[in-house]
Amino acid sequence: MxxxxxxxxxxxxxxxxxxxxxxxxxxxxxxxxxxxxxxxxxxxxxxxxxxxxATQGFFRHASVIKGSVEAIEKLNQRHDLFIVSAATKFPNSMAEKQEWLLEHFPFITWEQIVFCGTKEIIKGDIMIDDHFKNLDKFYGQTILFSQPHNLNRIENGHSRVTNWKEIIELLS
Incomplete structure (x- = not known):
């Protein structure tokens, strides 16, 4: 399953x-x-x-994190994958993020994209996120993606990764 x-x-x-x-x-x-x-x-x-x-283009023109496209494509074949973003605080970000995803991850369907205000309502088996506030309230396996804002904190039961290669290894 x-x-x-x-x-x-x-x-x-x-x-x-x-x-x-x-x-x-x-x-x-x-x-x-x-x-x-x-x-x-x-x-x-x-x-x-x-x-x-809140500036037009901020989200639309972000670079892709190295290795994410190939990893997501592989994981999308093995899992029921959903891209989830707490995007409603910045309303223009929703259209920009959807356009960005369609450009860089064309294999992700519109049905796999979820924009919300809080990720507390999201249910699943595994969550990959860079914020403790999202992972701490998730009732499944949690993977903390290292970013500068979370580097000085203890993992608190989350598996920490620094790149997409480590995620693929962890989930294989």
């Missing part, structure tokens, strides 16, 4: 830190050193983070 796999977008499939740094470079002429923002949530690390996320 296939397991239901829940996969986050921001920080797991899409390089959101790259977007924050790109926007800051345009606004302030510099990139923050990632080591100086380790342990800080995006809103703390990037002064204009919420403004950037």
């Amino acid at each position: 296939k397991k239901r796999l829940i996969v986050d977008i921001d920080g797991v499939l899409a390089d959101i830190y790259g977007q924050f740094r790109k926007f800051e470079l345009e606004d302030f002429g510099h990139n923050q050193d990632l080591s100086k923002i380790t342990g800080k949530l995006e809103e703390e690390a990037f002064v204009n983070g919420e403004i950037y996320m």
Whole structure:
């Protein structure tokens, strides 16, 4: 029987830190050193983070995290896979994220994309996310995708991974 796999977008499939740094470079002429923002949530690390996320094109033009396309394609064949994003806080992000997914993950159908306000309502067997707030409330296997904001925290029962190769190995 296939397991239901829940996969986050921001920080797991899409390089959101790259977007924050790109926007800051345009606004302030510099990139923050990632080591100086380790342990800080995006809103703390990037002064204009919420403004950037509400800006047209922020989500649409994010880079794809290395290895995610191939891994998701493989996992999509073995699992009931759903891409889930708590996107309703930034309404323009929903259309941008859907367009982004269609471009980079064309094998994902519209029926596999879920936009919500909170991931507490999401049920499945496995969740891959970069935020503790989502994983801590999930009633299944949890995989923490390493990002600067979660590096100084103890895994708290979640399996930590640093790349998509490790996810494939963990779920094989």
